[in-house]
Amino acid sequence: MNGKILEIENLTVSFDGFKAINNLNFSMDKGELRVVIGPNGAGKTTFMDVITGKTKPTTGKVSFKGRNLLPYSEHQIACMGIGRKFQTPRVYLKLTPRENLELSCAQHKNVFASLVGRASPGEHRTIAGLLETIGLISKADIPAELLSHGEKQRLEIGMLVAQSPDLLLVDEPVAGLTDEETANVGNLLLALAENHSIMVIEHDMEFVRQIARQVTVLHQGSVLCEGSMDEVQNDPRVIEVYLGTPQDEHPAIA
Numbered sequence: 001m002n003g004k005i006l007e008i009e010n011l012t013v014s015f016d017g018f019k020a021i022n023n024l025n026f027s028m029d030k031g032e033l034r035v036v037i038g039p040n041g042a043g044k045t046t047f048m049d050v051i052t053g054k055t056k057p058t059t060g061k062v063s064f065k066g067r068n069l070l071p072y073s074e075h076q077i078a079c080m081g082i083g084r085k086f087q088t089p090r091v092y093l094k095l096t097p098r099e100n101l102e103l104s105c106a107q108h109k110n111v112f113a114s115l116v117g118r119a120s121p122g123e124h125r126t127i128a129g130l131l132e133t134i135g136l137i138s139k140a141d142i143p144a145e146l147l148s149h150g151e152k153q154r155l156e157i158g159m160l161v162a163q164s165p166d167l168l169l170v171d172e173p174v175a176g177l178t179d180e181e182t183a184n185v186g187n188l189l190l191a192l193a194e195n196h197s198i199m200v201i202e203h204d205m206e207f208v209r210q211i212a213r214q215v216t217v218l219h220q221g222s223v224l225c226e227g228s229m230d231e232v233q234n235d236p237r238v239i240e241v242y243l244g245t246p247q248d249e250h251p252a253i254a
Contacts, residue, residue: 021047085173
């Protein structure tokens with residue numbers, strides 16, 4: 001049985017002649033936590049856009065659990081089990097964390113039932129467990145607009161998990177967070193990685209060190225190298241791409 005949850009072959013995405021993704025090959029195992037890094041313009045966001053169906057490639061193949069994703073719409077791909085968290089938290093600010101999670105759990109109901117119906121006992125247990133996992137039990141019943149930025153990030157990750165995706169795509173989850181909030185998000189992702197396949201795009205190298213097991217470096221739309229954090233940060237190609245200077249002159253990847 002193929003243990004790959006995601007396989008990408010010879011992927012190219014061109015915008016008016018510019019190749020945002022250039023003959024990219026990538027694969028990810030089921031149950032893996034993968035971090036994708038790269039300088040600005042490396043193609044990281046376009047990479048996620050193609051996986052989720054937001055952008056269709058010029059050439060190449062994207063397979064999720066052995067199924068070709070290219071014929072399907074963004075909504076259809078989400079229903080197949082790929083969930084995406086964007087950099088800016090997308091939560092319902094006037095609702096409480098509990099209510100946000102209830103809506104996420106009720107994704108398969110129609111809109112009216114989601115708004116006026118009651119959560120089932122199973123959903124109540126799921127929501128209680130998620131509130132504990134994301135560290136928001138004490139703030140479960142206050143409006144989400146009163147949460148800190150880091151708490152909103154964790155709430156949105158919880159909302160994503162509530163939808164039971166097989167693959168979580170998380171885009172720059174610690175941008176703008178304090179050191180404490182960054183560590184909290186890292187601990188949350190590590191806990192979720194025990195039972196989920198997760199891909200994280202991030203620029204914060206301290207955060208990458210906290211969570212990274214396997215790192216993929218993108219450059220000019222292609223995979224530059226892959227390996228452990230130690231292997232990647234000591235790769236001369238990575239040092240050159242990020243800096244053009246020796247590693248010990250730059251703390252970001254030291």
